[in-house]
Amino acid sequence: MNKSIQFPFGPDEVTIHIPQSVDVLKMPVAERLSNPETEIKQSLQHAIGTPGLDEIVRQKLASKPDATAVIVISDHTRPVPYRGSQGILWPIIELLLQCGVPQERILVLVAPGTHRPLTDTELKTMLDERVFSAGIPIKSHNARDTAGLTHLGRTPAGSEVFVNSDYLNSDIKILTGLVETHFIAGFSGGRKSVCPGLIGEETTFLFHSAEYLSAPGSRDLNLVENPLHEEAVQVARIAGVDFIVNVTLNRSFDVTGVFSGDLEQAHLAATELLRRYVEIRSERKYDIVITHAGFVGINHYQSVKAGLAAMGALRKGGWLIAVAANTDVDPIGTQRYQSLLHLMKMIGPEQFVKLIFSPDWTFVPDQWEVQAWSNLLMHVPPDRFVYYSPQMNAAQYAIIPGIDGNRFLPAADRYQNSNKHIQAVIDGVLELATAELGDSARIAFLADGPYGIVARQ
CATH class of the missing domain: 3.90.226.30 (LarA, C-terminal domain)
Structure with missing residues (x-):
């Protein structure tokens, strides 16, 4: 039988x-949010460790009326909900527009790390149709295009930090992503949108070195004394991050939590929820x-x-x-x-x-x-x-x-x-x-x- x-x-x-x-x-079973569309919008206003995104945007515009915004998204290897009733991308764009940032000053930037760029078909499959109908510019990071990178110095561990110039030149920096387990960085999401998502290929050399990968702390579900996590946080801090929007999903790819706000605090809150139901x-x-x-x-x-x-x-x-x-x-x-x-x-x-x-x-x-x-x-x-x-x-x-x-x-x-x-x-x-x-x-x-x-x- x-x-x-x-x-x-x-x-x-x-x-x-x-x-x-x-x-x-x-x-274990993880329940989906009862009303993800509402909870995503509430998360943007009631953030973890920072003011709401609307307040951050208004402060930026007050000091610089022509401020630009970048929204960093994951590539097609991650099932991040960027469309539909659980989509996290359009609510961010809508808030930026409502706060007075016009569509031509908003950039959606794909952060594939060293993966290949996405095709137009893949982007249209991934993203909310309203992103295209609103005419929001979309670009993809290329880790091997040195002309599109800016050198920011070194991390304390010695990594040469090269980061996407479009990201650095934006006044309002927003990261999005999925927090799931990661076999060497402990968890995805948070700082990983920048490192390795937007870094130059040379910056990966120490971050992905044999020594780092063999370290005892480089394992699933662990951030303590994890050199990859620590290095990624350092790079993200150097590059600057104003706000993150991260989600957790269950086995049906339904959103179980939305965590918006500070780079580290919001990400840590997501990892604490995820840990409860992914460890077997x-x-x-x-x-x-x-x-x-x-x-x-x-x-x-x-x-x-x-x-x-x-x-x-x-x-x-x-x-x-x-x-x-x-x-x-x-x-x-x-x-x-x-x-x-x-x-x-x-x-x-x-x-x-x-x-x-x-x-x-x-x-x-x-x-x-x-x-x-x-x-x-x-x-x-x-x-x-x-x-x-x-x-x-x-x-x-x-x-x-x-x-x-x-x-x-x-x-x-x-x-x-x-x-x-x-x-x-x-x-x-x-x-x-x-x-x-x-x-x-x-x-x-x-x-x-x-x-x-x-x-x-």
């Missing part, structure tokens, strides 16, 4: 059937864990978050099955990422980590995500890690580490861009793994994928 499980798979929902004996680990306690370690990459896993680069979130549930040397909707135009990631990933696959995760810590190694952007994969694959051997994304072809699977999930499908069904073969892949892996481990093998399914963090024992 099997039980049915439904989970988000990129933009879709997928239903699979798993044995009754499989433990389903999931986050498990009394046992499992021999086999099945997980998925959720919304964030648009490519292999992003999908590491699902694997790392599962480590707390999986015994060392166990089997891990990860399914991911890698729907991005680059289903693996950048060419640099692919090259580093394939290098790690060839020499092994242990040797790759030794290599990037070598004094002879020159920092390469994107190495941080390959380091994260290496950490996972030192816990889960590559010959027990199965990765399946319907969007990848055979040549792309040859680049990435682990077992190609298509091996568990008939030849005619392999490398087909269809979700209908996910069940067969999972069934095939479970059959192989239980044949090795026996029928008493303990199996878990992580219903929330990268969003629910299994506490490490």
Whole structure:
């Protein structure tokens, strides 16, 4: 007898059937706001640690009548609600307009970090239609465009701070984003809209260095002695932030909280709420864990978050099955990422980590995500890690580490861009793994994928 499980798979929902004996680990239920539209507007006026946004804007206009405003938004890798009744973008724009900032002096600035710029189609899918009909300018940050960056000096830790010039030149600086777990920075949101969202590529070198990523404090749900968090806060302080609007979401992507105001105080309040319902306690370690990459896993680069979130549930040397909707135009990631990933696959995760810590190694952007994969694959051997994304072809699977999930499908069904073969892949892996481990093998399914963090024992 099997039980049915439904989970988000990129933009879709997928239903699979798993044995009754499989433990389903999931986050506690978090209730959505009863009236998000009203509560978003109230949050802008009744802020945490600062005056309301309307008061801040009027003060700026009083001292500089032609003041400009920038609203920083996340890219398509984060399910931030920027449209609909839960949308946070239009209420901010509407308030700016009502306070006397005209549309031509408002800039919506996408903060993709080192990710690629968004296409017009992606922007139109993400954003409220009223943003376009109002003629609000929209630009995307480019971390590699040195002409669009301004040097602000160094952080106390030594990072060269290069930040987007359009942001710095704006008089009213507003950050928006989603607070969710982050495998090295503890939580997303807040300061991350600036660092790494709006920084130059060179500024990422220390922020994403091998040493920072290996620090004990660089982990999910932790801000204490977390060097990435501390460095990001320093950069954001240097760049300047007037106001943030951050939200938390539940597993249905409904808004559970709106936190507006001070860069640090509002962000901290969001993390305290989030922590209550994303941490999963498990009394046992499992021999086999099945997980998925959720919304964030648009490519292999992003999908590491699902694997790392599962480590707390999986015994060392166990089997891990990860399914991911890698729907991005680059289903693996950048060419640099692919090259580093394939290098790690060839020499092994242990040797790759030794290599990037070598004094002879020159920092390469994107190495941080390959380091994260290496950490996972030192816990889960590559010959027990199965990765399946319907969007990848055979040549792309040859680049990435682990077992190609298509091996568990008939030849005619392999490398087909269809979700209908996910069940067969999972069934095939479970059959192989239980044949090795026996029928008493303990199996878990992580219903929330990268969003629910299994506490490490």
